[in-house]
Amino acid sequence: MSLALIYKHPCVVEDPGKSSSVVVVGVTSNSTIQVTRVDISDIINPKAEPLLALHNTTWWSPESEKVCLLYPRLAGETEAPRFYMRQFGSWNYMTDILVDGTVLMPYPIFPLLSSPRLYSVTGVYQNRTWVTARSTTNSAMTGSPWVANDLMPKGDQNIVSPRLQQDPSPDARLSVGTYFPASTMPLFGYLTVFDSTGSKGLAYMTISSHQGTDSPTDIQALAAPQEVDMGGVTLTEAAFAVTMGATAYIVDKAPDKSTLLYSISPNSTRTPTLVSITTNGDVPPFLQNRAITTMSNKGLLLFGGDQDERGQARVLSRHTYGDPHLME
Numbered sequence: 001m002s003l004a005l006i007y008k009h010p011c012v013v014e015d016p017g018k019s020s021s022v023v024v025v026g027v028t029s030n031s032t033i034q035v036t037r038v039d040i041s042d043i044i045n046p047k048a049e050p051l052l053a054l055h056n057t058t059w060w061s062p063e064s065e066k067v068c069l070l071y072p073r074l075a076g077e078t079e080a081p082r083f084y085m086r087q088f089g090s091w092n093y094m095t096d097i098l099v100d101g102t103v104l105m106p107y108p109i110f111p112l113l114s115s116p117r118l119y120s121v122t123g124v125y126q127n128r129t130w131v132t133a134r135s136t137t138n139s140a141m142t143g144s145p146w147v148a149n150d151l152m153p154k155g156d157q158n159i160v161s162p163r164l165q166q167d168p169s170p171d172a173r174l175s176v177g178t179y180f181p182a183s184t185m186p187l188f189g190y191l192t193v194f195d196s197t198g199s200k201g202l203a204y205m206t207i208s209s210h211q212g213t214d215s216p217t218d219i220q221a222l223a224a225p226q227e228v229d230m231g232g233v234t235l236t237e238a239a240f241a242v243t244m245g246a247t248a249y250i251v252d253k254a255p256d257k258s259t260l261l262y263s264i265s266p267n268s269t270r271t272p273t274l275v276s277i278t279t280n281g282d283v284p285p286f287l288q289n290r291a292i293t294t295m296s297n298k299g300l301l302l303f304g305g306d307q308d309e310r311g312q313a314r315v316l317s318r319h320t321y322g323d324p325h326l327m328e
Contacts, residue, residue, distance in 0.1 A: 016081030017099035051101025120177030198235035201228030
C-alpha cells in the first residue's frame with residue numbers, strides 16, 4: 001500500500017533522533033501540516049510513519065515554499081532534538097518541530113523572506129546557525145533586501161535579523177552557502193549568489209559574529225566577491241541547493257527533464273568553480289515537488305513525489321545516483 005507523501009512545497013531533514021531516518025514536512029490542500037518519519041535504513045524498501053497531522057488555515061499554506069534545518073546539538077545536551085521549519089512569502093510563520101513530530105506554537109517573523117532558493121547556511125557555532133537570505137523588501141537602513149539570520153533553538157527568540165555590512169546584488173536567481181567548523185567566534189564561510197540569468201556567480205566570504213546571546217547587534221560582514229568559474233553552465237530557474245559544510249550542492253533540471261548535479265567549494269581553489277558531477281547508474285527525472293537534505297554530511301537524499309502521488313526517496317552521493325524506491 002502506497003502512502004501519499006506528495007506536497008506542492010515540501011521540506012525534508014535528517015531525523016534529529018535517528019540517523020537512519022528523515023522527516024518530511026508538507027501541507028495538504030486543506031491546510032493540514034503533516035509530519036512523517038521515513039526510515040531509509042533499507043533504501044530498497046523505505047518505510048513511512050506518520051507522526052502528526054494538524055489542521056490550521058491561519059498558519060499553514062500549501063502554496064508557501066518551506067525550508068527545514070537541523071539545529072546543531074551541543075555535547076551532553078539533554079533536551080529533545082528538534083529542527084526548524086519556516087514558510088516564505090506572505091505566510092510568514094516559523095516553528096520548531098520535535099523529534100516525536102510535535103509542532104510548537106508557530107509565530108510570524110520579519111522581515112518576510114523571498115524563497116528557500118535565496119536562503120543559505122553560512123555559519124554554525126555551538127547550537128546556533130547563521131543564515132544569509134534575501135527578504136521581500138529593502139532595508140530602510142541599508143537599501144538592500146539581504147539580511148543575516150541567527151537561528152537558536154529557544155522558542156520565539158531564536159531568530160535575529162541584523163543588517164549585513166556589505167550587500168550582494170538583489171538581482172539573484174539562487175544562493176548557496178558553505179561554512180567551516182568553528183569552536184570560537186568569528187565564523188567564516190561563503191555566500192555564493194547566482195544572478196537572474198543563472199550564468200554568472202559571485203562568491204562572498206562571510207564573517208559572522210555576535211555580541212552576546214540574543215543580541216540585536218549580531219552582524220555578518222561580507223568580503224569583496226570573487227567571480228565564479230561557471231564552466232559554461234547556466235542554471236535554470238528550477239535550480240535549488242543544499243549545504244554540506246565546506247561544499248554546497250546544486251540540483252537542476254536538464255533540457256530532457258532529468259536531474260543535473262553540481263558542487264561548489266569556494267575555499268578549495270583560488271577561483272571558485274562550479275563543478276558538474278558525472279553520475280553513475282540511472283539519472284532520475286527532475287521532480288517539481290521535491291526537497292533535499294544532507295545525511296550526516298556523508299551524502300544527499302533527494303525526496304519527491306511522482307504523478308501517482310507516491311513518495312520517492314533517492315540517495316545522491318557525491319558521485320552516484322542511487323536507485324529510486326517508492327514508499328510502501
